[in-house]
Amino acid sequence: MAVCTVYTAQSLNSISTPPKTHLKFNQKQVLFYSTTKKTAKKTEISCSAEDKTVVIGLAADSGCGKSTFMRRLTSVFGGAAEPPKGGNPDSNTLISDMTTVICLDDYHSLDRTGRKEKGVTALDPRANNFDLMYEQVKAIKEGTAVEKPIYNHVTGLLDPPELIKPPKIFVIEGLHPLYDARVRDLLDFSIYLDISNEVKFAWKIQRDMAERGHSLESIKASIEARKPDFDAYIDPQKQYADTVIEVLPTQLIPDDNEGKYLRVRLIMKEGVKYFNPVYLFDEGSTISWIPCGRKLTCSYPGIKFTYGPDTYYGHEVSVLEMDGQFDRLDELIYVESHLSNISTKFYGEITQQMLKHADFPGSNNGTGLFQTIVGLKIRDLYEQLTASKTAAPLEATKA
Ligand SMILES: Nc1ncnc2c1ncn2[C@@H]1O[C@H](COP(=O)(O)OP(=O)(O)OP(=O)(O)O)[C@@H](O)[C@H]1O
Numbered sequence: 467m468a469v470c471t472v473y474t475a476q477s478l479n480s481i482s483t484p485p486k487t488h489l490k491f492n493q494k495q496v497l498f499y500s501t502t503k504k505t506a507k508k509t510e511i512s513c514s515a516e517d518k519t520v521v522i523g524l525a526a527d528s529g530c531g532k533s534t535f536m537r538r539l540t541s542v543f544g545g546a547a548e549p550p551k552g553g554n555p556d557s558n559t560l561i562s563d564m565t566t567v568i569c570l571d572d573y574h575s576l577d578r579t580g581r582k583e584k585g586v587t588a589l590d591p592r593a594n595n596f597d598l599m600y601e602q603v604k605a606i607k608e609g610t611a612v613e614k615p616i617y618n619h620v621t622g623l624l625d626p627p628e629l630i631k632p633p634k635i636f637v638i639e640g641l642h643p644l645y646d647a648r649v650r651d652l653l654d655f656s657i658y659l660d661i662s663n664e665v666k667f668a669w670k671i672q673r674d675m676a677e678r679g680h681s682l683e684s685i686k687a688s689i690e691a692r693k694p695d696f697d698a699y700i701d702p703q704k705q706y707a708d709t710v711i712e713v714l715p716t717q718l719i720p721d722d723n724e725g726k727y728l729r730v731r732l733i734m735k736e737g738v739k740y741f742n743p744v745y746l747f748d749e750g751s752t753i754s755w756i757p758c759g760r761k762l763t764c765s766y767p768g769i770k771f772t773y774g775p776d777t778y779y780g781h782e783v784s785v786l787e788m789d790g791q792f793d794r795l796d797e798l799i800y801v802e803s804h805l806s807n808i809s810t811k812f813y814g815e816i817t818q819q820m821l822k823h824a825d826f827p828g829s830n831n832g833t834g835l836f837q838t839i840v841g842l843k844i845r846d847l848y849e850q851l852t853a854s855k856t857a858a859p860l861e862a863t864k865a
């Protein structure tokens with residue numbers, strides 16, 4: 467355990483000005499008065515800065531697989547994610563032992579009627595309260611609980627707020643986690659799910675017709691109505707993401723428009739602290755690999771992996787791509803054993819995770835595979851970040 471030197475007031479009651487900084491030590495909030503150093507009492511205590519919350523941002527349009535990704539991510543950290551106990555049954559929050567996932571729809575400043583009256587969509591920044599989003603994400607990151615609003619998707623109204631306590635890993639998912647520069651700067655890691663229009667359309671039709679009773683025409687109309695704001699406010703966020711999962715129609719079947727087979731690209735930014743991009747065979751080389759053969763069963767149209775360096779919005783990136791789908795998920799171990807920097811804790815962990823959630827959408831293709839890999843990379847990043855934060859105060863004391 468690191469040792470921290472803390473200057474506390476002799477008596478907290480004697481302090482009339484607001485504290486400069488809040489630090490969290492051994493589960494307790496300690497007020498740290500850097501400006502009152504002369505009069506304050508100097509104490510050395512063991513300090514556990516590992517309590518600090520790591521903040522992850524996941525951006526995507528509605529119906530693009532955020533919930534599915536979240537289920538894979540929270541599973542990597544263990545324990546099931548549940549809505550807050552005894553809270554609003556329409557809460558959008560999911561809590562597990564290590565993680566709390568909030569949906570940024572809760573920062574809509576206009577309810578459904580308000581948006582209709584003003585003629586704006588939920589994607590429009592004018593329908594969202596970024597000041598509050600920033601204040602509350604910052605507070606959580608600093609270890610302070612917040613009363614977060616709830617946007618009720620059933621009624622279309624803003625409900626009374628719910629208490630959110632700082633977890634170890636705080637995930638903010640939704641339309642705008644990377645839109646506001648202040649919120650963006652609070653993120654320790656960010657992901658953008660980039661689903662091409664063709665694929666988005668196929669997924670939305672499948673869900674909204676089967677589960678929500680919408681007609682094909684109304685789904686088409688809703689996608690068209692959102693498109694200008696999607697292009698203006700949501701899509702540009704992908705340039706800021708540390709990792710993008712891009713989902714496109716297959717190239718294995720010429721002019722395919724059935725949407726059954728997908729080409730999925732994992733675009734990983736180089737130079738991100740605590741994040742080493744995954745590679746296939748040889749780091750930095752350009753590789754094309756058709757693994758179908760003795761160890762991997764592939765029916766038509768087969769499977770193709772590619773890997774190599776590229777640039778994305780002016781950033782150096784590594785891109786791992788999978789086109790096609792697995793016939794047998796247990797054989798994924800063959801592919802896993804050829805990937806490096808995957809941040810697994812034991813041989814076959816990716817395959818085990820994929821088999822565990824074989825019923826989730828995308829488990830037989832690159833969407834499930836890459837979401838699982840990103841989950842493992844986030845766990846690794848969390849472990850490195852907390853280890854470094856624990857060590858950091860000791861360094862400060864030495865200085
Ligand atoms: N990887 C995938 N492969 C195939 N279909 C998928 C995949 N991911 C999601 N879908 C489809 O898209 C639908 C929406 O997925 P999900 O609920 O995870 O998205 P979401 O972004 O959380 O949506 P919303 O924000 O509207 O709640 C699912 O019901 C499923 O039909």
Ligand SMILES: O=C(CO)[C@H](O)[C@H](O)COP(=O)(O)O
Nearest residue numbers: 528571578588619620622641
């Ligand atoms: O883009 C969305 C993100 O989930 C929703 O459409 C937005 O939050 C508005 O919700 P609703 O349609 O339930 O009023």
